[in-house]
Amino acid sequence: MLRKSLQIQAIPLSVLPWDRRKCVWIANSVIIQCIVVFVGSGTILHCVWSPDNSNLDFDKLARIMYLYDHFACEYKLRTASALSNIRLPNDTHGLDVRPIQWKQALxxxxxxxxxxxxxxxxxxxGVHVFWLIFAIIMNIIIRKNRDQGVLKLVLTTYFYYSVAVVIFDLSMAVVYIAHIQQSLTKGMVLRYSGWSVELKLKNYDDFAGWLPMIASVLWMRGVIILIWNIYCCTVVNNIRRRIRKREVKTRIGRIAYHPIPEPSHHQPDDTSVLYYRTGENKPFVKTNVLSRVFYNTSHN
Structure with a gap:
C-alpha cells in the first residue's frame, strides 16, 4: 500500500447512544415536574383552596396558613370589633405591694x-419556566444535533441551572420548617394567621407542627424526587466529563502522533549512482556529462 493511499479523517466526537437516552429521560422528567408545579401553583394563585369548603381541622389550618390568602383573594375576613379589658385599681392602700401594670389585650x-x-x-x-425551557432545548438538541460545541453548551447550561433549582428547593424547605415556631398548637395557627374570629376548631391545644413539616417536604418534592433530581445532575455532569476526556485524549493523540509524511526528493551528493524508488517503473538517470559518457561506453 502506497503512502498516498492513506487518508486520515477527523471523526467528530459525539455523545454516546446510551448517554443520549439518559438525557432524554432526564429532560422528560423535568418537563413532567414543571407541569405539576404549574398546575399546583395555579390553584393557589386562583384562590381554589377556600377554607369555607373544608370541614377537617388540619385541612382548614393548611388552607389559612399557606394555601389561601384572604387579602389577595378579596375575602371579607371578620375581625374582632371590640374587646373588653379588665381594669384593676392600682391603689395599694399603703401596703408594700407593687401595683398591677395595665396592658391592652391582644x-x-x-x-x-x-x-x-x-x-x-x-x-x-419563574424558576420552573426557565427550567422547562432548558429541558425542552436539551431534549431537542440531544436527539438531533451532532455538533460537539452545541452539545457541551446545552449540557453545561442545564447542569448548572438544575443545581440552582435543587438549592432553591432546599432553601425554601428550611424557610418553611422554621414556621413550626408559630404553629405548635392549632390555636397558635389561628392567632398568627388572623382567622381566630372566623374559624372554630374542635381542639385548640392539639399539635399543629405537622403543617410546616409537610410544607417543607413538599418544597423538597417529596424528598424522593429531590434525590432523583440530584442524581440527574450527577449523570449530566458525568456525561460532560466524559466528553471533555475524549476531547483531551483526541487532542493529545493528534499532537503526539502526526500523520506519516510523504517522502520528498533530494539530489544525492553521489552523481554516479543510478537509483530508483520502489514502486517506480522508470529509473532516474543522471543528466551530467560524465554519467552519459560512462553509460554509453559500458553499453557499447
Whole structure:
C-alpha cells in the first residue's frame, strides 16, 4: 500500500447512544415536574383552596396558613370589633405591694404566611419556566444535533441551572420548617394567621407542627424526587466529563502522533549512482556529462 493511499479523517466526537437516552429521560422528567408545579401553583394563585369548603381541622389550618390568602383573594375576613379589658385599681392602700401594670389585650398577631407563600409561589413559577425551557432545548438538541460545541453548551447550561433549582428547593424547605415556631398548637395557627374570629376548631391545644413539616417536604418534592433530581445532575455532569476526556485524549493523540509524511526528493551528493524508488517503473538517470559518457561506453 502506497503512502498516498492513506487518508486520515477527523471523526467528530459525539455523545454516546446510551448517554443520549439518559438525557432524554432526564429532560422528560423535568418537563413532567414543571407541569405539576404549574398546575399546583395555579390553584393557589386562583384562590381554589377556600377554607369555607373544608370541614377537617388540619385541612382548614393548611388552607389559612399557606394555601389561601384572604387579602389577595378579596375575602371579607371578620375581625374582632371590640374587646373588653379588665381594669384593676392600682391603689395599694399603703401596703408594700407593687401595683398591677395595665396592658391592652391582644387578640391577633398576623404574620401573613399565606401572603409570603404566594410570593414564593410566583418566584417558583419563574424558576420552573426557565427550567422547562432548558429541558425542552436539551431534549431537542440531544436527539438531533451532532455538533460537539452545541452539545457541551446545552449540557453545561442545564447542569448548572438544575443545581440552582435543587438549592432553591432546599432553601425554601428550611424557610418553611422554621414556621413550626408559630404553629405548635392549632390555636397558635389561628392567632398568627388572623382567622381566630372566623374559624372554630374542635381542639385548640392539639399539635399543629405537622403543617410546616409537610410544607417543607413538599418544597423538597417529596424528598424522593429531590434525590432523583440530584442524581440527574450527577449523570449530566458525568456525561460532560466524559466528553471533555475524549476531547483531551483526541487532542493529545493528534499532537503526539502526526500523520506519516510523504517522502520528498533530494539530489544525492553521489552523481554516479543510478537509483530508483520502489514502486517506480522508470529509473532516474543522471543528466551530467560524465554519467552519459560512462553509460554509453559500458553499453557499447
Amino acid at each position: 387578640v391577633t398577631v398576623s404574620t401573613r404566611l399565606t401572603s409570603k407563600t404566594r410570593k414564593y409561589i410566583e418566584l417558583s413559577i
